Amino acid sequence: MQGDLCKVDDIQKVFKLYRFEAVIHFAGLKAVGESVSKPLRYYSNNLVSTINLMEVMSKNNCKNLVFSSSATVYGQPESVPCTEDYPLHVTNPYGRTKLINEDIMRDVHHADPEWKIVLLRYFNPVGSHPSGEIGEDPMDYPNNLMPFVQQVAVGRKEVLTVFGQDYPTRDGTGIRDYIHVMDLASGHTKALDKLFTTPDIGCAVYNLGTGKGTTVLEMVAAFVKASGKEIPLKYAGRRPGDCREVYAATEKAEKELGWRAKFGIADMCRDQWNWAKKNPYGYRGHQELEVHAQKFIKSEPLSNRHWAL
Numbered sequence: 001m002q003g004d005l006c007k008v009d010d011i012q013k014v015f016k017l018y019r020f021e022a023v024i025h026f027a028g029l030k031a032v033g034e035s036v037s038k039p040l041r042y043y044s045n046n047l048v049s050t051i052n053l054m055e056v057m058s059k060n061n062c063k064n065l066v067f068s069s070s071a072t073v074y075g076q077p078e079s080v081p082c083t084e085d086y087p088l089h090v091t092n093p094y095g096r097t098k099l100i101n102e103d104i105m106r107d108v109h110h111a112d113p114e115w116k117i118v119l120l121r122y123f124n125p126v127g128s129h130p131s132g133e134i135g136e137d138p139m140d141y142p143n144n145l146m147p148f149v150q151q152v153a154v155g156r157k158e159v160l161t162v163f164g165q166d167y168p169t170r171d172g173t174g175i176r177d178y179i180h181v182m183d184l185a186s187g188h189t190k191a192l193d194k195l196f197t198t199p200d201i202g203c204a205v206y207n208l209g210t211g212k213g214t215t216v217l218e219m220v221a222a223f224v225k226a227s228g229k230e231i232p233l234k235y236a237g238r239r240p241g242d243c244r245e246v247y248a249a250t251e252k253a254e255k256e257l258g259w260r261a262k263f264g265i266a267d268m269c270r271d272q273w274n275w276a277k278k279n280p281y282g283y284r285g286h287q288e289l290e291v292h293a294q295k296f297i298k299s300e301p302l303s304n305r306h307w308a309l
Contacts, residue, residue, distance in 0.1 A: 005049035022064035031143035035094035046097035081249040092241030109203040118191040123177035123209035127268035128275035135275030137282030153229040154280035164238035173216035177209035177247035180263035190257040209248025210261040226269035
């Protein structure tokens with residue numbers, strides 16, 4: 001079923017059909033650069049959708065929530081790796097919507113302790129399902145590094161633009177913590193388990209990252225090695241809202257969720273290239289996307305519970 005979280009009626013229709021025990025809230029706009037140029041679009045979409053969802057959840061006595069937050073809430077930290085108790089400071093509207101959503105959820109739990117919430121601060125998801133059947137297919141201009149790299153590799157774009165070559169890093173490009181999407185997925189199952197096994201969890205926050213920083217040029221080199229394709233580069237100035245270096249401290253997730261990233265950047269690039277070479281122009285239509293998604297769900301069920309995603 002398709003719907004819009006910014007439309008309360010769409011959410012209510014789903015909750016009338018099923019009884020949900022928990023919700024994973026992924027929905028939102030996520031491009032840093034676009035958020036700088038279109039802040040109202042980001043505030044409207046990312047905040048209204050969350051408020052609507054939580055209101056309908058509360059009315060239906062579903063008060064278990066896993067939220068997709070972001071490492072963007074750390075801004076440019078004074079030191080790395082970032083622990084979950086670092087001061088929060090955002091540098092762009094996208095990150096601000098994530099931080100405001102976190103604050104909304106903390107306030108909701110404070111007002112009603114029946115709510116149990118896990119905030120997952122993603123670092124930089126990369127890769128695809130190892131089958132090569134499910135992968136990232138931006139509907140518009142790619143806003144993240146690796147979808148752009150793969151489009152250059154398959155010939156859809158001529159050159160990769162690297163934003164910023166004068167950062168005080170080992171090669172002048174920004175450093176990020178890239179995490180395989182399969183590791184990210186397993187982090188969500190661990191978060192759900194935590195919700196259902198920890199009555200006093202409250203509103204807890206966990207980083208999902210590898211704990212290792214990789215520069216833009218190192219990531220491109222890893223993809224070149226995995227694909228055997230040349231990636232022509234050109235350099236441009238730094239983008240507004242971008243940070244120099246951000247990567248995760250992962251000890252809390254390891255200790256409390258029993259979760260740890262298993263895959264490195266070579267695995268991420270291998271699986272992303274497997275997807276890209278099989279699907280150089282992405283999904284040919286939404287019907288095919290649905291077929292792939294259903295095959296994946298059937299082959300790797302999360303549980304016998306009902307989940308709202």
